[in-house]
Amino acid sequence: MQTPFSTPRAAYVHVPFCAHRCGYCDFTVIAGRDDLAGDYLHALELELAALGxxxxxxxxxxxxxxxTQLALPELERLLALLQRWLPLSAAGEFSIEANPARFERATADTLRTHGVNRVSLGVQSFSAPLLRTLERDHDAETVARAVDALRGRIDNFGFDLIYGVPEQSLDGWQASLQQAVNLQPAHISTYGLTYEKGTAFWTRRQQQTLTPVDDASEAAMYSTAMDWLPAHGFDQYELSNFARPGRESRHNAVYWQGLPYYGFGPGAAAYVDGTRRTNHRSVTTWLKRVLSGESGVGASETLSTEERAREALWLGLRRTCGVDRSVFAERFEVALDSLAGESLPALIAAGWIADDGRSIRLTRPGRLLADKVAAEFL
Ligand code: SF4
Structure with a gap:
């Protein structure tokens, strides 16, 4: 059994380039600086080579x-680097995120040739006005074209969708779910729009030029996804994730189980030997440091045994299969019930957590109040 101290069998690689920074985005991104792609690939190669x-x-x-903002020759160079330093085991999962805009057959061919077998398209919505609000540069037709390019090349593809967008109605959200399902993806992720400090959306909300949907409407949209997607063949296997049987993300399961992983590129986190190291979020700082032979790590945190177990308990509860008591005890060397203390019986009594004796899991009301449950455990 893998534990947090096993040798990682998973890796995350961050590519920071975007055509434009969307107003809601607080990821590690650099927009309009594709000229830095050569330096980025060089720095990434140095970080990978440090594996020895x-x-x-x-x-x-x-x-x-x-x-996929990288030009094809750069994308090929990236994928070849990964094939060299992080070879995939037989039947391994190699995922990549892509923007539907400018996703051509040649892009899909390049990905497939280099072993990519899973693509996550950042669709967000099928509504033109909402896509404009989100500052996205594609429309429903662009998504259909990207799907055409993938079909027969990489059939294991999925969509990310956002709900709770200003002006979005429940009917509009359901229409987006329907349009998504019509394109027959293998996987659908649904995220509520968040307003992170430092983003343009956060400022616009402060200035009242952007009005968020109310909490009840947002909860209704999440509930609709939890009813509607399983009724259309997509089982909910995590708070935000739905998949056709057998198409669940294996990579994300590593995070949710508190297992180790490598991380490369600006802003990427790695979790090795119980220590989490996060690279500098500033792309230019990361580049400067790595290219001058220094470490790209910006922050490092070694979790105590208890912190590791608490985090894993909460992450495990995100999965609909919940947390198995015996697996948890073996992996984290602490009994789930003694770690959770008084909180667990209280959450069970409140109807937010179900307990069948062997494992615990969030109930449906618990999923709607997941942040409050997390606060009890972290
Ligand atoms: S939301 Fe996605 S496409 Fe938009 S800036 Fe962030 S990473 Fe780039």
Whole structure:
């Protein structure tokens, strides 16, 4: 059994380039600086080479930013680097995030040729006005074209969708879910729009030029996804994630189980030997440091045994299969019930957590109040 101290079998690689920074985005992104792609690839190669020798992984996830913002020759160079330093085990999962805009057949061919077998498209919505609000540069037709490019090349593709967008109605959200399902993806992730400090949306909300949907409407949209997607063949396997049987993300399961992973690129986190190291979020600082032979790590935190277990308990509860008491005790060397203390019986009595004796899991009301449950455990 893997534990937090096992050798990682998963890796995350961050590609920070985007055409434009969307108003709600607080990821590690650099917009309009595609000229830095060569330096980025050079720095990434240096970080990968610090592994000393290639490390086989079972799951590899290339996220962003927009990995497909790289020009094809640069994308090929990136993928070849990953194949060299992080070879994928037989039947491994190699995922990449992509923007539907400018996603061509040649892009899908390049990905497939280099072993990518799962693509997550940042669709967000099928409504033109909402996509404009979100400052996205695609429309429903663009998504259909990207799906055409993937079909027959990489059939394991999924969509990210956002609900709770200003002016979005419940009917509009359901229409987006319907349009998503019509395109027959393998996976759908649904995220409530958040207003993170430092983003343009946060400022606009402060200035009251952007009005969030109310909490009850947002909860109704989440509830609709939890009813509607399973009724259309997509099982909910995590708070935000729905998949056709067998198409669940194996990479994200590593995070949710508190297992170790490598991380490369600006802003990327790695979790190795119980220590979490996060690279500098400023792309230019990360570049400058790595290219001058210094470490790109900006922050490092070694979790105590209890912190590790508490975090894993909460992350595990995000999954609809919940947390198995015996697996948890073996992996984290502490009994779930003694760690959770008084909180657990109280949450069970409140109807937010279900307990079948072997494992605990969030109930449906518990999923709607997940942040409050997390606060009890962290
Ligand atoms: S495309 Fe995605 S990563 Fe890039 S700015 Fe927009 S939300 Fe952020």
């Amino acid at each position: 020798h290639p490390r086989e992984v079972d799951t590899l996830f290339v996220g962003g930013g927009t990995p």
